[in-house]
Amino acid sequence: MNSKKALTLLIAICLLVIAGCQKKTEPAAPAAEANAAVSAAVEQTMCPVMGGVINKDLFVEYQGKKVYFCCGQCKGDFEKDPEKYIAKLPQFKN
Template sequence: MLRTHVAALVLLGASVVHADPPKPTAPPAEQKFCPIMTKDEIDPKESKFETYKGVKIYLCCDTCVAKFRRDPAAYLDPKFVPALAGVELPKRGIEQQFCPVYRDKKISEKDPSTTYKGVKVYFYNATAKERFEKDPERYASAEVLPQLPKK
């Protein structure tokens, strides 16, 4: 019986030794753009950064650093910070992601807002809010404002 167990262990060990070695995983793509001002390029050697769960999040300017610190969950997006892929991220507090006036700038529920057609609309800054309020039909679209009532 002991021989049977030893033989089984030898065979098991042999199959493990001959198994395919693990394939190396490709490193995540480097971050190229600010996760707040999404068209502004960052330079990892020069840009300021914040850290989330060990991941460096590079930001293009002091304004973005302040916005990130105020509400990090709003800006944690693997599309803009590839190193966040696979990291468990907190839920955003709102469905809207981008400013309807400055469409390449992400927003947070802590940013300026107004009510339009019965729903809260958020803006990158007070200037964007003023522009929207002067001509909301110019900026309001379901593409950027998913919280708008469906027609």
């Protein structure tokens, strides 16, 4: 009878040790935070007017976001009619 109790106690201790050794998991980040991080990571690399490589010194702020251009001509064209080029810009896609 004592050996049954000892065996039961030993099994219970083993189960507790195994359960205590499980890896802790981090809670998943809320979806809003994940979407914000993705939005922040979007970077414009091409000129919305001519499709050339952008110059980080040539930009305008439009609706609170920077829009970069390859040359001054493209910057002027954008300023005349920004809505024409918005669809080509990653920072304005939702």
